Amino acid sequence: MGRWEPDSRGRLERAALALYGERGFENTTVAEIAARAGLTERTFFRYFADKREVLFWGAAALRELLVGAVASAPETAAPMDVVVAAFETAAAVLQERREGALLRQVVISANAELRERELIKLALLGAALADALRRRGVADPAASLTADTGIAIFRAAFEAWVHETERREFPQLIRDSFNELKAVTSGAAS
């Protein structure tokens, strides 16, 4: 048996999520999280850069997934198709954890600071996607524009996934969202 209970990071993460859910993000102090995890405040900040970061730890994994999907797509595929397909893959993964994703989303949307952090994670995702496209030989500004458009599609689809009652499949919602965007942009004058 070790000197301390194992999995400090996991205990901190679970304690934080539970408290954020129970009493809201702002009304939870780091001292309380640490106490519930049986650790000290100082240790919390050794694992998480700040109080919000607990909720965004998984964003890196999502980014890897998307970048990997873009990198391994067939060479001949058009950039926009590659990005949309990557998001479809990611959507399928997220669909597995619907429960957790929804709780996290409730906590985040209840707080302005957290919404800010969420946006920057999406922006970083966009930048990573644009990079991945450039590595496929897509030039700028097409690369960043395609990536940002992908993010816009994802956001619209996520919104529908969370709030719609009809329960379409998440990957299908991505596809639908893309078609909607094409309808919206192609009709306009130049």
Added chain:
Amino acid sequence: MGRWEPDSRGRLERAALALYGERGFENTTVAEIAARAGLTERTFFRYFADKREVLFWGAAALRELLVGAVASAPETAAPMDVVVAAFETAAAVLQERREGALLRQVVISANAELRERELIKLALLGAALADALRRRGVADPAASLTADTGIAIFRAAFEAWVHETERREFPQLIRDSFNELKAVTSGAAS
């Protein structure tokens, strides 16, 4: 002559901008800003909700401008065209204050917290635009998708305006960015 020097808010704003520019956002304390403006820390927080907000005070005006432009566009115009035209108008206004806009952008891009705030302001802008479109009778998800796409176009154009050497006119860069996006999306398969 009043009891205090006039224009406290303006003095605080100028002091903050100057200090952020001189020594960076993180290395500037609110106490220092207040001291330079001849006021107290407490008064700073009466005018600005937090230390970042000094830099984002103007976002509301930009939002009004865009929303107004969307609201007053010809009824028959396609949503995407309305949004792009609104951004062209905004771009023309921003072009008037290029100097200040650039300094502000340098300060913001040097700091992660500020980039977060900037993103949330853009998101709020997107939401306001989507609302304005809905008031024109555009249904969701077309409204939010059109608005978000407009934001993506604006960001790409702003990037070019700041960094490109050729010095195209900002409104023209908006138009170019839109055409680029159309090229990128219309080519792909469905």
Added chain:
DNA sequence: TACAGTGATGACAGTAACTGACATCAACCC
């Protein structure tokens, strides 16, 4: 078996962002 690292954690003091409560006092109104 001794013993010098090592690494996760604790202890503790400090900085700075932000808030609440109340005092002050020129200007304004009647």
Added chain:
DNA sequence: GGGTTGATGTCAGTTACTGTCATCACTGTA
């Protein structure tokens, strides 16, 4: 003249976050 108002000051408090050093079970090595 006297009451009210509104912008500011004063001050004490909370809490996020950081730097620094101590502790001590575990690990590898002689």
